Amino acid sequence: MEVKVGMADMKVCSGSDSIITLGLGSCVGVILYDPTAKVCGMLHAMLPDSTAVRNHTNPVKFVDTGIDELYKAVVAKGANPRRLIAKVAGGAEMFSNTARSSISKVGSRNVEAVHAKLKTMGIPIKAEDTGSNYGRTVIFYPANGEYHIKRIGKEVFII
């Protein structure tokens, strides 16, 4: 079964299932994975910092609170916290002329927020495909730990 994760959304899966998010742009797709239990979860977060925004009713919209929720969900699904690793994709800057807007460099700010959050939690990032200026469709397979990255007109890239 393929579990679909939407924008500002978080889901878990295990075993022979896979988990997918389509058309990731400046958002980040964070995977937490226990390779022994074959349990994983994916967070599709839009903004780096929940404390910088007044309206934060949806914790999985943000990297900081979203990773907390993701952690709780994978542990509840049977992952061992000590075995958790992370893989990260997304965080592109889709347009080059956003310098003066509120979303200036939001892709890289999202990626930085992921790094900072995972560091405080002591979860290592095993692989990463972030930045640049193109969209990504990402699929994670907990059976073998492969994170497949598709972009327009290019071969699938595995991290």
Next chain:
Amino acid sequence: MSSNLSIEVMSEQYFDVLKEIGNIGAGNATTALAQLLQCKVDMKVPQVRLLEFSEVGALLGGEEQVMAGVYLAVEGDITGSIMFLVKEEIAMHLVKKLMGDFCGETMGEMEISALKEISNIITGAYLNALSGLTGLKILPSVPDLTIDMAGAILSVPAIEFGRLGDKLLLIQSQISDEIDIDGFFIMVPDMESYEKILTSLGLTV
């Protein structure tokens, strides 16, 4: 600035404003396109939609639908951003119309440049509608264009809306020459600018 403003609260009045801007803007765009492309262009009544983030992809034909997206920042009396989206094949159709025999089969440098010009005219038509309606001075930045998956392009306005709520407001305009040209138009004024737009129309915030 009020402390509890959100897109859900703002939306009803803003919805009506957007509808009117959508109507006038689409009218302006239709006239401008007809002049540019030297052909008859018709328009349908545009739809204004308030969508959950998860619903947006489906409306556009799926998150992986390849689209051309143009983004520009606005300054002046209000600040924020504007985005115009059209499916890649429709973008190509418009470019072919404009360039005629000079047009290649794929989106090269010349084709992108032509598409930017068309997008300028279309976004300009909407901005003029907003400016005319509100009496506010609105200055667009140089546009940037990308061709990519709908989901990825939409992440940009969605993130901007994401600071305000969990929904996205868009205008779906349909114009047609020989084929239907489904264009999606998204305006994201900053919070202060929402208030300015509504106040300028005599509406209370």
